[in-house]
C-alpha cells in the first residue's frame with residue numbers, strides 16, 4: 001500500500017542507535033545532547049529523587065491533567081524564564097502550558113502558527129538544531145535561514161546576523177536560541193540581543209525562543225538575560241522551554257510553551273488556540289515530569305538542592321571545555337581551539353569536516369554529529385586523552 005523510500009535515520013538520535021551497535025568497549029558517544037557525570041552516567045538528580053519520593057506517598061490519582069497541564073506549572077515556570085520580579089510573570093499578557101519536552105512545545109507553537117498565519121515563513125539560524133526544520137515543515141510551514149555563525153572565526157557573525165534579521169518581513173517567525181546555541185555554543189552578547197529586540201519591534205516579525213539549556217551556560221539568571229533583553233521591547237513572543245536538560249528529565253518529556261502577547265485580549269485568544277493544538281496532538285500532557293518539576297520548584301529546600309546540582313553540572317561542562325582546549329593545544333594541532341573554552345552550553349563544533357567525522361567514528365569509535373558538532377557535556381575526564389589523541393589524528397588528514 002505504501003510505496004515509500006526508506007526515511008533517512010535521524011542525524012542525532014539515529015547516531016545513538018549506531019553507537020549502541022558498536023561492540024568496541026572504549027567507544028565514546030558525543031552525538032546526542034545528554035549530560036554525563038564524570039563517571040559517564042546520566043544520573044537522576046537528587047532533587048528529582050526526593051520529589052519522586054514525596055510523590056509516591058502523596059499522589060492520589062492517575063486521572064487526566066487539563067489540556068494545559070499541571071495548574072501550578074505556569075506560576076513556577078514563568079519566574080524561571082523571566083525572573084521573579086519581571087512584569088511578565090503572572091501578567092495577563094503571559095500564558096504558559098505544559099508540553100511534552102521542548103520538542104512538543106515547538107510543535108504546538110508550529111501548529112498554532114500554521115493555523116493562524118499559514119503563509120508565514122519560519123526563519124532558522126544557520127546552522128541550527130537538526131530537528132527545527134523537520135518540526136516546522138511538518139506543520140506545513142515553509143522554513144528559511146538567517147545568517148548566524150562565522151565558521152572561520154568560530155564566533156557570531158554579528159553584522160550578517162543583524163542584517164538578516166533586518167530583511168525578514170513582518171508576520172514571519174524567527175526562531176532564536178535563548179541561550180547555549182545548538183549546535184555552535186555561540187550566543188549574542190546583551191547589546192546584540194537588545195538590537196535584536198529593536199529590530200523585531202520595528203519590523204514586526206514574531207520572535208520564537210527555543211530555550212532548552214537554561215542553567216547549562218553561565219547560570220540560571222545569566223542564561224535568560226538575552227531573551228529578556230529582547231522581550232523588554234514589548235514585542236509578542238513564544239518561548240518553548242525544556243526541563244529535559246536542567247532537571248535531567250529527558251525521558252519524562254517535560255517542557256512548556258509560553259506566549260507573551262501584545263495585550264491581554266490577544267493572549268486570551270491565542271491561548272484558546274494553543275489548547276486546540278494540544279488537544280488535537282496529544283490531548284493533554286503526561287503528568288509525571290510536570291509533577292516532579294512542580295514539587296521541586298514549589299519547595300525552597302528542593303529548589304536549592306536542584307540549583308546546587310545544576311551548578312555542579314555546569315562547572316563540569318566548563319572543565320571539559322578547558323580540558324579539550326588544553327589537550328588539543330598540548331598535541332600541537334594547528335588550529336587554535338581556545339574557542340571551545342569561550343563557547344558555552346553542551347555543544348561546540350569540533351572544527352572537523354564530515355570525512356573527519358567518519359574517520360573519528362570508524363577508526364577511533366568516537367561518535368559526533370555529521371556537522372562536526374560534539375556534545376562537550378558527554379566527555380569524561382578519563383576519556384579526555386583518548387578523545388584529544390583521536391581528534392589530533394583526524395585533524396592531520398585536513
Ligand code: LMR
Pocket residue numbers: 012013031032033034129131182
Ligand atoms: C540534541 O540536540 O542532541 C538534543 O536536543 C537532543 C535531541 O532531541 O536532538
